[in-house]
Amino acid sequence: MYKEPFGVKLDFETGIIENAKKLVRKLSDMKGYFLDEEAWKELVEKEDPVVYEVYAIEQEEKEGDLNFATTVLYPGKVGKEFFFTKGHYHAKADRAEIYFALKGKGGMLLQTPEGDAKFIEMEPGTIVYVPPYWAHRTVNTGNEPFIFLAIYPADAGHDYGTIKEKGFSKIVVEEDGKVVVKDNPKWKE
Amino acid sequence: MYKEPFGVKLDFETGIIENAKKLVRKLSDMKGYFLDEEAWKELVEKEDPVVYEVYAIEQEEKEGDLNFATTVLYPGKVGKEFFFTKGHYHAKADRAEIYFALKGKGGMLLQTPEGDAKFIEMEPGTIVYVPPYWAHRTVNTGNEPFIFLAIYPADAGHDYGTIKEKGFSKIVVEEDGKVVVKDNPKWKE
Numbered sequence: 426m427y428k429e430p431f432g433v434k435l436d437f438e439t440g441i442i443e444n445a446k447k448l449v450r451k452l453s454d455m456k457g458y459f460l461d462e463e464a465w466k467e468l469v470e471k472e473d474p475v476v477y478e479v480y481a482i483e484q485e486e487k488e489g490d491l492n493f494a495t496t497v498l499y500p501g502k503v504g505k506e507f508f509f510t511k512g513h514y515h516a517k518a519d520r521a522e523i524y525f526a527l528k529g530k531g532g533m534l535l536q537t538p539e540g541d542a543k544f545i546e547m548e549p550g551t552i553v554y555v556p557p558y559w560a561h562r563t564v565n566t567g568n569e570p571f572i573f574l575a576i577y578p579a580d581a582g583h584d585y586g587t588i589k590e591k592g593f594s595k596i597v598v599e600e601d602g603k604v605v606v607k608d609n610p611k612w613k614e
Numbered sequence: 615m616y617k618e619p620f621g622v623k624l625d626f627e628t629g630i631i632e633n634a635k636k637l638v639r640k641l642s643d644m645k646g647y648f649l650d651e652e653a654w655k656e657l658v659e660k661e662d663p664v665v666y667e668v669y670a671i672e673q674e675e676k677e678g679d680l681n682f683a684t685t686v687l688y689p690g691k692v693g694k695e696f697f698f699t700k701g702h703y704h705a706k707a708d709r710a711e712i713y714f715a716l717k718g719k720g721g722m723l724l725q726t727p728e729g730d731a732k733f734i735e736m737e738p739g740t741i742v743y744v745p746p747y748w749a750h751r752t753v754n755t756g757n758e759p760f761i762f763l764a765i766y767p768a769d770a771g772h773d774y775g776t777i778k779e780k781g782f783s784k785i786v787v788e789e790d791g792k793v794v795v796k797d798n799p800k801w802k803e
Contacts, residue, residue, distance in 0.1 A: 430732055430734060431734070489706065489710060489770075491767070520678040523765050551622070552671075557616075559619055579710070
């Protein structure tokens with residue numbers, strides 16, 4: 426039997442995809458991810474803001490099929506570090522991914538398994554090609570929600586554990602009002 | 615060795631992706647595709663308009679990798695039939711595809727190998743899921759360029775021959791100023 430084709434609406438202003446599964450990540454869900462643990466704790470106790478929301482339409486994990494999702498990554502900082510998504514490798518490490526920025530301002534931090542990192546700036550209209558094997562995390566460096574669409578193989582899967590444990594070798598911080606990408610002092614090689 | 619990540623700009627107004635490979639399909643490249651062969655011949659001899667342009671960034675044909683491309687499908691008709699793309703199955707028939715409409719008005723005609731067809735309307739913000747096995751063709755039913763982004767597995771490949779030979783079981787025409795999807799009298803089952 427064939428699967429049914431369908432069309433759904435993505436709202437360019439809000440990033441919401443109709444009929445999608447919604448996932449919410451609050452700051453309390455991201456313990457250990459930010460450099461400044463004191464600032465993290467304080468902000469969680471004060472308001473525990475939503476860091477990002479994901480609207481995903483996913484298929485069964487099958488080779489050749491495709492999933493898509495929007496992310497609404499809110500503006501904010503923990504200490505000097507801009508809000509970001511958890512970031513992940515793919516469980517099937519050789520799966521690529523395509524990101525398409527729709528609103529706001531930010532960038533993508535990518536990293537090889539050996540820790541070579543690269544930061545790619547994103548603004549509305551930027552398409553980022555995430556090659557096989559690279560971990561990827563998006564960062565909101567602006568003052569409004571950073572919204573983007575991602576398309577990824579249905580069998581890619583997510584490996585969040587490696588990033589949770591080791592982090593990225595680079596961090597994206599605000600220094601003197603500028604966006605600066607610098608070495609992560611807590612990076613565990 | 616790892617492939618390099620990159621970001622490129624997609625221009626929302628023109629649909630052009632920087633550094634992409636450009637492909638142009640003129641009406642003369644589409645002999646035999648439209649129902650009204652006399653109208654096709656007349657229009658080819660008169661001006662041979664560009665029907666669509668594709669801006670593609672493609673990888674090697676490798677499982678798990680992804681390609682992306684925009685299409686600028688111009689407004690126009692051959693007889694009563696709206697301009698469309700050639701349409702294709704994937705050479706690896708079980709590869710899916712995701713389309714994202716950015717500008718203009720149109721739709722997608724999809725078809726199973728047995729000829730069961732479906733038409734999905736598209737306007738800016740519509741995401742269409744093309745499941746494995748379905749042939750797909752886009753149609754411009756508006757008065758301005760219809761622009762959309764497509765993401766597809768790098769190993770999907772294209773089977774244009776089946777559609778060229780057999781066509782789609784449905785056609786999309788203008789009747790009394792309305793968009794009508796009806797049976798294709800030339801459809802070869």
